[in-house]
Every structure is written in C-alpha cells, then in structure tokens.
Amino acid sequence: MSRRASGPTEGAVELRGIVKRFPGVLANDDVDFSVARGEVHALLGENGAGKTTLMSILSGAYRPDAGTVSVGGAAMSFKSPKQAIEAGIGMVHQHFRLVQPLSVAENVLLGAPSSFRLAGNATEDRVAELAEAYGIRVNPSAKIWQLSVGEQQRVEILKALFREARVLILDEPTAVLTPQEATHLFSIMRKIASEGRAVIFISHKLDEVMAVADRVTVLRAGRRVATLAIGDSDKSELAKLMVGREVMFRVARGDHEPGAPHLTVDGLAATGDLGLPALRDVTLEVRAGEILGVAGVAGNGQRELTEVIAGLRPATSGTVAIGDRDLSASAPAERIAAGLGYVPEDRLGTGLIPSLGCIDNVMLKRTDEF
Ligand SMILES: Nc1ncnc2c1ncn2[C@@H]1O[C@H](COP(=O)(O)OP(=O)(O)OP(=O)(O)O)[C@@H](O)[C@H]1O
Ligand SMILES: [Mg+2]
Structure with a gap:
C-alpha cells in the first residue's frame, strides 16, 4: 500500500x-x-x-x-x-x-x-x-x-x-x-x-x-x-x-485458578431471525473467576447465542445451566433470579428504555421486589 x-x-x-x-x-x-x-x-x-x-x-x-x-x-x-x-x-x-x-x-x-x-x-x-x-x-x-x-x-x-x-x-x-x-x-x-x-x-x-x-x-x-x-x-x-484520558493497552491479569462452572452450555442449537440455523451444537463452560471471549465476524451466531442464554430466543436443542440448575426451559426473569446479568449488543434498542431515567431503568428487571 x-x-x-x-x-x-x-x-x-x-x-x-x-x-x-x-x-x-x-x-x-x-x-x-x-x-x-x-x-x-x-x-x-x-x-x-x-x-x-x-x-x-x-x-x-x-x-x-x-x-x-x-x-x-x-x-x-x-x-x-x-x-x-x-x-x-x-x-x-x-x-x-x-x-x-x-x-x-x-x-x-x-x-x-x-x-x-x-x-x-x-x-x-x-x-x-x-x-x-x-x-x-x-x-x-x-x-x-x-x-x-x-x-x-x-x-x-x-x-x-x-x-x-x-x-x-x-x-x-x-x-x-x-x-x-x-x-x-x-x-x-x-x-x-x-x-x-x-x-x-x-x-x-x-x-x-x-x-x-x-x-x-x-x-x-x-x-x-x-x-x-x-x-x-x-x-x-x-x-x-x-x-479524553490515558488508555492502558494492557490489562494486568493475575494468576488464578478457575473455580466451579457458573454457566454451562451444552449442544446448543437455534435458528436465526430468518428461520435458518444460526447455532449448531455449541458447547462451552464459564467457570468462577473467568472471562470467556467469543470471537467471530458479526452475523455468525454471537447475538443468537447470547439471546438463547438470556432466554430471549428458544433453543431447538441443547441445554443452558446456571450453577447446577438446568434453566433451558426457564423465562428470562428466572434466569436473572438465578444470577444471570445480560448487557445486550443493542443497548438502546433492547437494553434500555431511553425515555425513562437511570433509576427506573435499573429497577426494570426487579419490578417484583417493589
Ligand atoms: N436520529 C437521531 N435522533 C436522536 N438522536 C440521535 C439521532 N442520531 C444520533 N443521535 C444521537 O447523537 C449522538 C451522536 O450519534 P452518532 O450516531 O452520530 O454517533 P457515532 O459517532 O456515529 O457513534 P457510533 O460509533 O455508535 O456509530 C448520540 O448521542 C446519538 O444517540
Ligand atoms: Mg455511527
């Protein structure tokens, strides 16, 4: 060039x-x-x-x-x-x-x-x-x-x-x-x-x-x-x-031993918005103390994977467990209660209600407590 x-x-x-x-x-x-x-x-x-x-x-x-x-x-x-x-x-x-x-x-x-x-x-x-x-x-x-x-x-x-x-x-x-x-x-x-x-x-x-x-x-x-x-x-x-401030390109990562599995996804399959297969036989495990990266070009199933884990999209086969509870058939609220937090890709479209204030938005997932 x-x-x-x-x-x-x-x-x-x-x-x-x-x-x-x-x-x-x-x-x-x-x-x-x-x-x-x-x-x-x-x-x-x-x-x-x-x-x-x-x-x-x-x-x-x-x-x-x-x-x-x-x-x-x-x-x-x-x-x-x-x-x-x-x-x-x-x-x-x-x-x-x-x-x-x-x-x-x-x-x-x-x-x-x-x-x-x-x-x-x-x-x-x-x-x-x-x-x-x-x-x-x-x-x-x-x-x-x-x-x-x-x-x-x-x-x-x-x-x-x-x-x-x-x-x-x-x-x-x-x-x-x-x-x-x-x-x-x-x-x-x-x-x-x-x-x-x-x-x-x-x-x-x-x-x-x-x-x-x-x-x-x-x-x-x-x-x-x-x-x-x-x-x-x-x-x-x-x-x-x-x-607007100094940026560190390296993050200090201490040595640690990963603990028990917190999220277990096994043999997961799901279809995309157009009815075509978006996930095929996806298996992964995230253990206590771990950050798991999912890499791929946009449009290769990452969004569908997070939606299935959050309970927003049905799986056609496979299981999702949080801790040792199988939550494959559970609604999003039950998964949140079991300890799942989800920040979606499209935060304005699906994550937040922009016309409400911060406090109302934070309360949204916990309405039954009030
Ligand atoms: N049509 C619109 N109506 C209301 N607010 C808008 C509109 N388009 C952009 N904004 C707001 O204007 C600001 C600038 O948005 P813009 O899309 O130009 O940013 P950007 O630099 O292109 O960001 P990104 O990297 O996310 O694409 C943001 O606060 C956005 O929410
Ligand atoms: Mg832009």
Missing part, C-alpha cells in the same frame, strides 16, 4: 462550524472538517461521538442547524441524499441498503441519476469493468441474497463508483469483515484515493486507522478535538484524544 508522500493539497470537502442537535443531545458541536483529494481521512471517535451524524450531513440525509458545507470549492445546501450524490458524495452505510432479490448490476443502477442509466446488458458490463479496475471481486449478475456480507459491501462501493463519487464515505466498514477482507478493503480504499478522490473512513479501531489513513480527525462528545497526520501521531495519543 503506498500512501501520499506529500501533504494534502486540493480541497474536496470543507465543513465549517457544523452544529446538529437532537432532542437532549448536541450531536455535532461547531465541527470543522476538511478532506483533500487523494487522501484517506479517518474520522475517529467513541460510540456516540457524532461521526455518523457529521457524515449524514455531508451526504444530504440531515440538514445542519448551523454551519456550511462545500464540495470541490462550491457551497452546497443539500436538501436530499440525491443532491449529494449528484455533487459526487457516495456513502456506504453501516447497514447496507441493497434490494435482496435484485442482482448486483440492478442494485448498482437503482437510484442512480438518469444520466447514468445504461441500456440492456451495458450496466453489467460497466459493473464488471469497474470491479476489475478496482480489484473488487463480485459477480455482476449474482443476486444480493446469494452474497456474503463482505461481498454486499463491495456492491455498495461499486454503486458509489458507478455514480462517479469523488468523495467516498465508509461508515465503520470493517465491523462486518474478516481481517483478510478488511486488508483487501484497505487496498481498494488506497486505490480509490490514488486517483485523486477523497475517502473518509469512519472507525473507532486505532490499528486500522494507523494502517490505512493519511490523516485523522478525532471527535469526542460531538466536538472536534484534533486533526493530525498519521505520521505525526501514534496509537496511544489517538486513544487519549478519543476518550
């Missing part, structure tokens, strides 16, 4: 003084952000720092409460994503927006301005040509539902390239990728930047930012705290800017 030797020169995007409020939250607080042509610019920040909001303003999904947006030196006031696409902004969202029964080529064409419409098979040819040019491996005539998540992401990138995006925004693109796929994506990003386009890479993973970006802008609680050249910074400085 070759990066630019010299500093960025020409402006592709210039955001000045961007303010965006949601009820009770100042999501973007007077943010300045500029990206040059030919650079990969990382937008780094913790959950809720305001990264997606800022890029949703640049891509025409939200309108700022204050501040200005200019693209290629011209002032813009996008009233819709369509206007941003026409100005050369392409955004690949965290959750893809593809139509499953349609083919890759049909999806690429969908929603493209009429000037990009091609006759008959010409779209497939153009998609194949673009895929070849950028080393993006995907079959233009395959249906979306047949593709892996990594392949679907490549379709989203092709969609932006087909529309001749001059600024490509990728919102946490590596969350759904294997490490090998992530490395491949980085080479595609570098290739796109090498043509003089700008790539904005939203992430909270420091190693990835260090590996692919030329510059990085750090957001914290809605404010821009720094913009740095990658060569002038390092992981610990970026971590400190991101969270």
Whole structure:
C-alpha cells in the first residue's frame, strides 16, 4: 500500500462550524472538517461521538442547524441524499441498503441519476469493468441474497463508483469483515484515493486507522478535538484524544485458578431471525473467576447465542445451566433470579428504555421486589 508522500493539497470537502442537535443531545458541536483529494481521512471517535451524524450531513440525509458545507470549492445546501450524490458524495452505510432479490448490476443502477442509466446488458458490463479496475471481486449478475456480507459491501462501493463519487464515505466498514477482507478493503480504499478522490473512513479501531489513513480527525462528545497526520501521531495519543484520558493497552491479569462452572452450555442449537440455523451444537463452560471471549465476524451466531442464554430466543436443542440448575426451559426473569446479568449488543434498542431515567431503568428487571 503506498500512501501520499506529500501533504494534502486540493480541497474536496470543507465543513465549517457544523452544529446538529437532537432532542437532549448536541450531536455535532461547531465541527470543522476538511478532506483533500487523494487522501484517506479517518474520522475517529467513541460510540456516540457524532461521526455518523457529521457524515449524514455531508451526504444530504440531515440538514445542519448551523454551519456550511462545500464540495470541490462550491457551497452546497443539500436538501436530499440525491443532491449529494449528484455533487459526487457516495456513502456506504453501516447497514447496507441493497434490494435482496435484485442482482448486483440492478442494485448498482437503482437510484442512480438518469444520466447514468445504461441500456440492456451495458450496466453489467460497466459493473464488471469497474470491479476489475478496482480489484473488487463480485459477480455482476449474482443476486444480493446469494452474497456474503463482505461481498454486499463491495456492491455498495461499486454503486458509489458507478455514480462517479469523488468523495467516498465508509461508515465503520470493517465491523462486518474478516481481517483478510478488511486488508483487501484497505487496498481498494488506497486505490480509490490514488486517483485523486477523497475517502473518509469512519472507525473507532486505532490499528486500522494507523494502517490505512493519511490523516485523522478525532471527535469526542460531538466536538472536534484534533486533526493530525498519521505520521505525526501514534496509537496511544489517538486513544487519549478519543476518550479524553490515558488508555492502558494492557490489562494486568493475575494468576488464578478457575473455580466451579457458573454457566454451562451444552449442544446448543437455534435458528436465526430468518428461520435458518444460526447455532449448531455449541458447547462451552464459564467457570468462577473467568472471562470467556467469543470471537467471530458479526452475523455468525454471537447475538443468537447470547439471546438463547438470556432466554430471549428458544433453543431447538441443547441445554443452558446456571450453577447446577438446568434453566433451558426457564423465562428470562428466572434466569436473572438465578444470577444471570445480560448487557445486550443493542443497548438502546433492547437494553434500555431511553425515555425513562437511570433509576427506573435499573429497577426494570426487579419490578417484583417493589
Ligand atoms: N436520529 C437521531 N435522533 C436522536 N438522536 C440521535 C439521532 N442520531 C444520533 N443521535 C444521537 O447523537 C449522538 C451522536 O450519534 P452518532 O450516531 O452520530 O454517533 P457515532 O459517532 O456515529 O457513534 P457510533 O460509533 O455508535 O456509530 C448520540 O448521542 C446519538 O444517540
Ligand atoms: Mg455511527
């Protein structure tokens, strides 16, 4: 991967003084952000720092409460994503927006301005040509539902390239990728930047930012705290800017002997939301004093596993025991009473009732005690 030797020169995007409020939250607080042509610019920040909001303003999904947006030196006031696409902004969202029964080529064409419409098979040819040019491996005539998540992401990138995006925004693109796929994506990003386009890479993973970006802008609680050249910074400085204090990359782990099993999962199977098998014959044990990690690319059964353990999703076979009690047929409340605590992945959607206060939320699982 070759990066630019010299500093960025020409402006592709210039955001000045961007303010965006949601009820009770100042999501973007007077943010300045500029990206040059030919650079990969990382937008780094913790959950809720305001990264997606800022890029949703640049891509025409939200309108700022204050501040200005200019693209290629011209002032813009996008009233819709369509206007941003026409100005050369392409955004690949965290959750893809593809139509499953349609083919890759049909999806690429969908929603493209009429000037990009091609006759008959010409779209497939153009998609194949673009895929070849950028080393993006995907079959233009395959249906979306047949593709892996990594392949679907490549379709989203092709969609932006087909529309001749001059600024490509990728919102946490590596969350759904294997490490090998992530490395491949980085080479595609570098290739796109090498043509003089700008790539904005939203992430909270420091190693990835260090590996692919030329510059990085750090957001914290809605404010821009720094913009740095990658060569002038390092992981610990970026971590400190991101969270606002020193970060230890190593955790002291004392020697200890694990005790009795607290959680025993045996031969567990379950189906996913679409009725397909999500877990097959999963067996694991967590003993007193242990932390057990479950590794895997998103979408490989981790969520279903935690839901079955918590009693929120039925198992089709296998058992879950807490201590020496088999709770396979028990409701969530009985499992909580038996000592299970569960912090779900989607804390806002399933974990909390955001409109209630902290005390009410804490009491929710213990209502029968009051
Ligand atoms: N449509 C919305 N309505 C209300 N609040 C919102 C909305 N979108 C974002 N927020 C709030 O604005 C803040 C910034 O959110 P944003 O999604 O931009 O953060 P982020 O940096 O992209 O985080 P993450 O890493 O979790 O994706 C958060 O407090 C979030 O809850
Ligand atoms: Mg986000």
